[in-house]
Amino acid sequence: MTLSFGRPFLAIPGPSVMPDRVLAVMHRPGPNIYEGELVEMMPDLIEGLRGVARTRHDVAIYIANGHGVWEAALANVLSEGDKVLSLCTGRFGHGWNEIAEALGIEVQVEEFGMRAPVDPDRVEAALRADKDHKIRAVLMTHVDTSTSILNDVAAVRAAIDAVQHPALIMADCIASMGCDRFEMDAWGVDVALAASQKGLMVPPGVGFVFFNDKAIAARARLGRVSRYWDWTDRANPEVFYQYFAGTAPTHHLYGLKEALTMIHEEGGMEAVWNRHAHLARAVWAAFETWSQDGPLELNVANPAHRSCAVTSIRIGAPHGTMLRRWTEEKTGVTLGIGLGMDSEEDPNADGFFRLGHMGHLNAPMVMGALSSIQSGLIALDIPHGDGALDAAARVIAEA
Numbered sequence: 292m293t294l295s296f297g298r299p300f301l302a303i304p305g306p307s308v309m310p311d312r313v314l315a316v317m318h319r320p321g322p323n324i325y326e327g328e329l330v331e332m333m334p335d336l337i338e339g340l341r342g343v344a345r346t347r348h349d350v351a352i353y354i355a356n357g358h359g360v361w362e363a364a365l366a367n368v369l370s371e372g373d374k375v376l377s378l379c380t381g382r383f384g385h386g387w388n389e390i391a392e393a394l395g396i397e398v399q400v401e402e403f404g405m406r407a408p409v410d411p412d413r414v415e416a417a418l419r420a421d422k423d424h425k426i427r428a429v430l431m432t433h434v435d436t437s438t439s440i441l442n443d444v445a446a447v448r449a450a451i452d453a454v455q456h457p458a459l460i461m462a463d464c465i466a467s468m469g470c471d472r473f474e475m476d477a478w479g480v481d482v483a484l485a486a487s488q489k490g491l492m493v494p495p496g497v498g499f500v501f502f503n504d505k506a507i508a509a510r511a512r513l514g515r516v517s518r519y520w521d522w523t524d525r526a527n528p529e530v531f532y533q534y535f536a537g538t539a540p541t542h543h544l545y546g547l548k549e550a551l552t553m554i555h556e557e558g559g560m561e562a563v564w565n566r567h568a569h570l571a572r573a574v575w576a577a578f579e580t581w582s583q584d585g586p587l588e589l590n591v592a593n594p595a596h597r598s599c600a601v602t603s604i605r606i607g608a609p610h611g612t613m614l615r616r617w618t619e620e621k622t623g624v625t626l627g628i629g630l631g632m633d634s635e636e637d638p639n640a641d642g643f644f645r646l647g648h649m650g651h652l653n654a655p656m657v658m659g660a661l662s663s664i665q666s667g668l669i670a671l672d673i674p675h676g677d678g679a680l681d682a683a684a685r686v687i688a689e690a
C-alpha cells in the first residue's frame with residue numbers, strides 16, 4: 292500500500308515548494324505589457340530584490356534559469372582570452388567553469404573537494420602568484436547545492452584585498468539567496484547571481500544578476516557584449532521592454548512580487564534567515580542522530596560549513612536511491628538525488644541523497660520529511676541511530 296495520497300512534498304534543493312499565494316497571483320489573464328500595473332510595479336520589485344541581496348546596486352533580470360545567469364554574469368565582465376580563478380566545492384562550481392570555458396575564458400581551478408569549504412589562505416596564495424594580474428575575476432559558489440557546503444564569501448574578499456589584487460569577486464548565490472545570510476555590499480561582492488526557483492519561491496524561469504560599480508567598470512572595458520545578455524539597459528531601462536530585452540515574463544513577475552511581499556510580511560531577511568537556520572538545525576539534529584549507528588553520514592561534518600538551504604547525505608549504495616524511491620512512493624516526499632557525487636564505484640551516485648530545506652518551509656514540513664526518512668530507514672532495514680525525530684523536535688521546541 293502507499294500513504295502518499297494527499298499533498299505531495301517536493302523536498303529537493305530546487306525547484307522548491309511554491310507557496311499557494313504565489314501560484315494564486317499567477318492564475319490570471321495576461322496583463323498589458325506596455326502600460327499599467329505591470330510596468331508600474333517594477334520599481335518596488337527591484338527595491339525588493341535589492342533588499343534580498345542586501346545591496347544598493349543594480350540588478351538585471353533575465354528570463355533564464357541558473358545556467359542563463361551564469362552566462363549573463365560572465366558575458367558582462369569578461370571576454371574571450373580573459374582569465375578567472377574558480378573556487379570549486381562541488382558540481383555547481385564546475386558547471387559555471389564549463390560555461391566560462393565555452394565563452395573562451397581561461398579557467399584556473401582551485402579545487403577544495405566535496406567535503407570542505409574554500410580555504411581563503413589558498414585563494415590568497417593563488418592571487419599572490421598572479422603577479423601581473425592576469426586573473427580578472429574570482430568565481431565562487433556561496434552554497435554548492437551538490438555538496439551543501441557553505442562558503443565564506445567575506446573571507447575570500449578579505450583574501451583578495453590582502454594581496455591588493457584587482458580581481459572582481461563573483462558569487463553564485465542561486466541556492467543560498469533567501470536562505471543563508473548573504474550581504475552583497477557589506478561583504479564587498481561585485482557580482483551576485485540568483486534564480487527564482489530556490490529561496491525566492493517562484494517557479495523556475497527567471498534569474499537575477501546583481502552588480503556594483505566595479506563590475507560596471509569591468510563591463511566598460513569590453514569592446515563588445517552580447518546584446519541580449521548586456522545588463523546596461525536591463526538595469527536602467529528608458530522604456531519597459533528594455534528590462535527584459537523584449538517581452539516581460541509577465542506571470543513570473545506577479546509571482547515574484549507576491550514572494551517578496553511574503554518575505555516582507557515575515558519580517559524581512561533577518562527573520563527569513565533565522566527561520567532557515569532554525570529549521571536547518573532541526574534537520575542536522577536528526578541526521579546526526581541517525582548517523583550514530585549504521586551507514587548514514589552528513590556530507591559536511593562541521594556545522595559552521597553547512598548550508599541552511601540543503602543537506603547532502605552519504606548513506607552508501609544502493610541505500611540512497613532506495614530511500615528516495617521509498618519516500619516518494621510510500622509517503623509522497625521527493626528527496627534530491629546525489630548530484631555530482633558519482634564515482635567509479637558508484638556510477639549513479641546511489642549512495643547519496645539530498646534534502647532541500649529552502650524557501651517556503653515550516654516546522655511540520657521539515658518534521659514530515661524527516662519522519663518519512665525515518666520510516667524509510669525502518670522499512671528498508673537500513674541501520675540507524677535512535678531518537679532522530681525527538682532530537683529534531685527538541686530543536687523545534689526551542690523556537
Ligand SMILES: *Cc1c(COP(=O)(O)O)cnc(C)c1O
Nearest residue numbers: 356357358383434435436465466
Ligand atoms: C540550482 C543551481 C544552479 C543552476 O540553476 P539552474 O536553474 O538549474 O540552471 C547553479 N548554481 C547553484 C548553486 C544552484 O543551486
